[in-house]
Amino acid sequence: MSQQTLRYDVVVVGGGSAGVAAAVGAANLGAKTLIVERNPYFGGAATHASVLTICGLFAQREPLEPVVGGVGRRLLEKLDEIGKYYGPLRNPGSGNVIVPLDAEGTKFALDQLILEAGVDARLHTTVIGCDVERDRIRAIHCFHHGGVFSIEATSFVDASGEADLAFMSGNGVRYGDEEGRVQAGTLVMQFGGVSPDVQLHRHQFTAAVWQAKRQGDTVLTKDRGMVIRLPGSQHVLALFADEAVNGLDSASLTQAEMSARRQAWAYLEAFRQHVPGFKDAYLVATGPSIGVRETRHIDGEYRLTGEEVLNAARFEDAIARGGWPVEVHQPGEPPRYQHIRDRAYYEIPLRSLKARDRTNLWCAGRVIDCDPTAFASARVMGTALATGHAAGVAAALQASYGEAPAAATVREELQRQGAMV
Numbered sequence: 232m233s234q235q236t237l238r239y240d241v242v243v244v245g246g247g248s249a250g251v252a253a254a255v256g257a258a259n260l261g262a263k264t265l266i267v268e269r270n271p272y273f274g275g276a277a278t279h280a281s282v283l284t285i286c287g288l289f290a291q292r293e294p295l296e297p298v299v300g301g302v303g304r305r306l307l308e309k310l311d312e313i314g315k316y317y318g319p320l321r322n323p324g325s326g327n328v329i330v331p332l333d334a335e336g337t338k339f340a341l342d343q344l345i346l347e348a349g350v351d352a353r354l355h356t357t358v359i360g361c362d363v364e365r366d367r368i369r370a371i372h373c374f375h376h377g378g379v380f381s382i383e384a385t386s387f388v389d390a391s392g393e394a395d396l397a398f399m400s401g402n403g404v405r406y407g408d409e410e411g412r413v414q415a416g417t418l419v420m421q422f423g424g425v426s427p428d429v430q431l432h433r434h435q436f437t438a439a440v441w442q443a444k445r446q447g448d449t450v451l452t453k454d455r456g457m458v459i460r461l462p463g464s465q466h467v468l469a470l471f472a473d474e475a476v477n478g479l480d481s482a483s484l485t486q487a488e489m490s491a492r493r494q495a496w497a498y499l500e501a502f503r504q505h506v507p508g509f510k511d512a513y514l515v516a517t518g519p520s521i522g523v524r525e526t527r528h529i530d531g532e533y534r535l536t537g538e539e540v541l542n543a544a545r546f547e548d549a550i551a552r553g554g555w556p557v558e559v560h561q562p563g564e565p566p567r568y569q570h571i572r573d574r575a576y577y578e579i580p581l582r583s584l585k586a587r588d589r590t591n592l593w594c595a596g597r598v599i600d601c602d603p604t605a606f607a608s609a610r611v612m613g614t615a616l617a618t619g620h621a622a623g624v625a626a627a628l629q630a631s632y633g634e635a636p637a638a639a640t641v642r643e644e645l646q647r648q649g650a651m652v
């Protein structure tokens with residue numbers, strides 16, 4: 232076992248949208264920053280579960296209104312620099328605005344953001360534990376194939392999606408809603424061999440699922456899912472294969488992965504038989520991982536509520552804006568939406584990123600403290616970029632002053648870094 236111990240101002244656990252934004256935000260302040268990610272690349276759900284459309288960068292109302300700047304905007308500029316920016320696209324029906332992603336372009340762009348900001352990075356590294364002294368996290372313990380090593384830091388950001396660090400440190404966490412229910416998981420499918428000249432209409436896919444079921448299929452779950460052509464490629468992205476999964480439990484994940492892959496092959500067959508243009512379709516890829524929407528949430532200093540989200544609430548200590556509607560997925564059902572008042576944006580207070588029980592822990596992305604309705608909006612990647620940026624700035628300020636910064640100071644620094652607050 233390795234005895235190596237590293238020492239940083241700020242350590243970020245998890246390299247998804249939230250984690251990368253946190254690390255870059257902290258390093259922009261001059262903090263010596265390390266990001267730890269168990270996968271071989273950054274991007275989290277975007278690159279590891281093929282969630283290839285960023286939601287939440289723009290409000291729903293017209294004209295087009297960005298609600299995320301800072302590192303989020305820098306990511307779009309970076310994608311543009313490498314010829315992989317395809318947004319924004321507005322769905323004329325819902326008003327929702329997305330930015331489609333190219334998986335390899337996203338991996339590369341995120342590498343560049345990390346390198347340019349001077350962040351140290353450890354890919355292929357899983358955080359497995361931590362040491363706590365009184366109410367402070369002193370060090371985290373990491374596993375790689377060389378063994379276990381420790382990293383000390385002044386402040387930490389939990390951007391693990393599953394609140395791993397908050398949980399390991401003994402900060403209060405809860406799984407799903409009050410009754411332990413979580414949103415559905417989905418295995419994203421990418422199809423090739425689809426005729427480039429046919430229009431893809433959602434109702435054709437629904438009809439194909441119904442027809443397959445009439446012919447005896449018992450595997451398919453959802454009959455209404457998202458289907459888009461990925462710009463810059465010949466591939467079609469489809470979200471149908473839902474599973475009720477506990478993303479903290481490897482037994483549940485194993486069952487869900489295998490069952491969802493079975494679904495993917497059944498969807499391929501149904502679409503080949505019944506959707507125009509799909510006769511020669513094939514599966515390019517699934518996942519690689521099933522997408523897990525929800526597991527643990529932290530107990531923070533303030534719980535953002537669905538009422539506040541839907542009423543476009545404003546806060547004095549606001550550090551991020553959320554512009555995506557509330558979007559709830561239950562296994563096998565079409566998503567349910569609730570819109571933000573006037574299709575505007577709500578604000579997220581710094582207190583929802585601050586762990587309640589650990590003085591040097593900040594949380595970002597899926598992990599922040601919000602109720603189930605608020606979570607159904609704030610979880611998306613655009614908003615995760617914004618909360619991540621804020622958590623990184625707060626952690627770096629804490630490392631520099633030795634105490635949790637005032638919200639006004641965090642807001643000022645975020646504005647200096649181009650964030651929208």
Ligand SMILES: Cc1cc2nc3c(=O)[nH]c(=O)nc-3n(C[C@H](O)[C@H](O)[C@H](O)COP(=O)(O)OP(=O)(O)OC[C@H]3O[C@@H](n4cnc5c(N)ncnc54)[C@H](O)[C@@H]3O)c2cc1C
Binds near residue numbers: 245276390416470612
């Ligand atoms: C099927 C599905 C469809 C979705 N559709 C959309 C969509 O269209 N648009 C959108 O914007 N959002 C969508 N979302 C939501 C969005 O993908 C997530 O909420 C978002 O990725 C959250 O970002 P994050 O950085 O908090 O977490 P994640 O993207 O989950 O990143 C967390 C990272 O932490 C790493 N990690 C976890 N634990 C450890 C550990 N112990 N040690 C080291 N590393 C660790 C993980 O490997 C991962 O890279 C979807 C989600 C799913 C599942």
